[in-house]
Amino acid sequence: MTELTFMTPPRIICAPGALARLGDCAASLGGTRAFIVTDPGLTRLGYDARALAALETRGISGAVFDRVEADPPYAVVREAVAAARASGADLVIGLGGGSSMDTAKVVALALNSDQTLDEMVGTEQATGTRLPLICVPTTAGTGSEVTFVSVLTSEEGLKKAIYSSKILPDVALLDAELTLGMPPHVTAAPALDAMVHAVEAYTSRTRKNPISDALAIKALQLLTANFDTVLTDGHNVQARSDMLLGSMMAGMAFVNASVGAVHALSYPLGARFHVPHGHSNALVMGPVFRFNIPAAKTLYAELAAITLPERQFNADEDAANAFVDTLEAMLARSGLQTRMAPLGVTEADIGPMAREVTEKITRLIATNPRDMTYDEVVAMYRSVL
Incomplete structure (x- = not known):
């Protein structure tokens, strides 16, 4: 047991x-x-x-x-x-x-x-x-x-x-x-945050567990199925209820399994540039999840089967890439800024942020499916500058 x-x-x-x-x-x-x-x-x-x-x-x-x-x-x-x-x-x-x-x-x-x-x-x-x-x-x-x-x-x-x-x-x-009537960008950032919670809980290297897994899967189903609806219809009570339930279930999952490197890279964006937490997670989730694929492709493929049930894949790596593509496409549709530079981040900021991640937020690298170096964190930040 x-x-x-x-x-x-x-x-x-x-x-x-x-x-x-x-x-x-x-x-x-x-x-x-x-x-x-x-x-x-x-x-x-x-x-x-x-x-x-x-x-x-x-x-x-x-x-x-x-x-x-x-x-x-x-x-x-x-x-x-x-x-x-x-x-x-x-x-x-x-x-x-x-x-x-x-x-x-x-x-x-x-x-x-x-x-x-x-x-x-x-x-x-x-x-x-x-x-x-x-x-x-x-x-x-x-x-x-x-x-x-x-x-x-x-x-x-x-x-x-x-x-x-x-x-x-x-x-x-x-x-x-x-939550009714919230503008699309106010709706989108927390929703993407909740998706990150579910994914990082499901792929936690140190505290992954069956209860969190079940909650993360159901959370992703609810969140991805209702995301576009709540962006276009701010008064759909059923869709809003499903999103709130999905967010809660993702919260239960991650707090008992931990989050990972997406949160590690997002923290400096929030603290230094006051980017809202959900938005900062959404900005870096694509690069981090894609970096994780060599270590987590099987788990991402399992999540692809949940969120893309209509798709058939020949290999776990193909499914994992499609899963990350899906999340990045949601960010693109959200109306949120998808690059860091318009939010005030410069090339000169990337090094100090990467040092903070690799030297001061190591607890979240430890739970991430794959270790990362300073240079790798720099590259991930640069990819969304």
């Missing part, structure tokens, strides 16, 4: 209109004063007001922190912790994309911990007892609502990851209505 430990939230609710159940969820966790962590864009859309109204149905008061930034900087996270402490919160709600949910996880833990953020970084380094935590995604991408990881940006501009069972949410509340 395969030995593994698999962690996921104890309660998952996935239904259109599920935000209305937020008060019931909070009450079931004993909450009386909720602290909602979100971003300014969602406040403008009135999502925080809808959340507060749902809490009010159960007599639960709420305070809102809406200053979350992409790739949340330490300073913003500390500001959120201070605001939560001042509010007297006894429950935390992450409402938004991955940055809001990752911030909410740390807030829920930091309120009952004396640790600094740097002391929490790493695997199971966090101490203390977190407050009850509910995560409500508004994009179908990061899967943060079902993961025990929070990725922050240090003062030095480096991505820092906290891996701790303590920050696994109590409830993941998925409401596809919160």
Whole structure:
């Protein structure tokens, strides 16, 4: 029997209109004063007001922190912790994309911990007892609502990851209505991010496991089948629900199997140039996956059979290349920028980014199907400059 430990939230609710159940969820966790962590864009859309109204149905008061930034900087996270402490919160709600949910996880833990953020970084380094935590995604991408990881940006501009069972949410509340009407580029980047999660989980060199494999396969089926629909029809509830479910399943898969070199190469793009995480993953996924083919062609071929069932291939390498071609074609159709230079990256930036990958983000190279050198990382970056 395969030995593994698999962690996921104890309660998952996935239904259109599920935000209305937020008060019931909070009450079931004993909450009386909720602290909602979100971003300014969602406040403008009135999502925080809808959340507060749902809490009010159960007599639960709420305070809102809406200053979350992409790739949340330490300073913003500390500001959120201070605001939560001042509010007297006894429950935390992450409402938004991955940055809001990752911030909410740390807030829920930091309120009952004396640790600094740097002391929490790493695997199971966090101490203390977190407050009850509910995560409500508004994009179908990061899967943060079902993961025990929070990725922050240090003062030095480096991505820092906290891996701790303590920050696994109590409830993941998925409401596809919160994703309706999003512009195509806002829809596309998280969707491609979720696909990368599924692929890297399925091909993890160190933590691949049968449960993550099953979740990754179903996630890819849902995500690839609905990708074009959600880009062209922003109000298709069924397609949006399937994307949200696929994103969540990909999140469950990768957090228990790990991601790989796509994430390693994407991190410097986010930290240095503030490219949104999903977009930065999408930019480098083609070069990384193609580089991996010599080591992972059989696994990529298996995924090609899932995502391209109408195609027949004579060899695993042909299937693997077709699979990568399919993902790159999705990026091309997404409306997202497909090159780094228009985003501010220059040839002079490639060397420092490659050094960061090979010297400081080695944990993600270790899980990748194939090792890579500095020169190979440079070549991959240059291919999408």
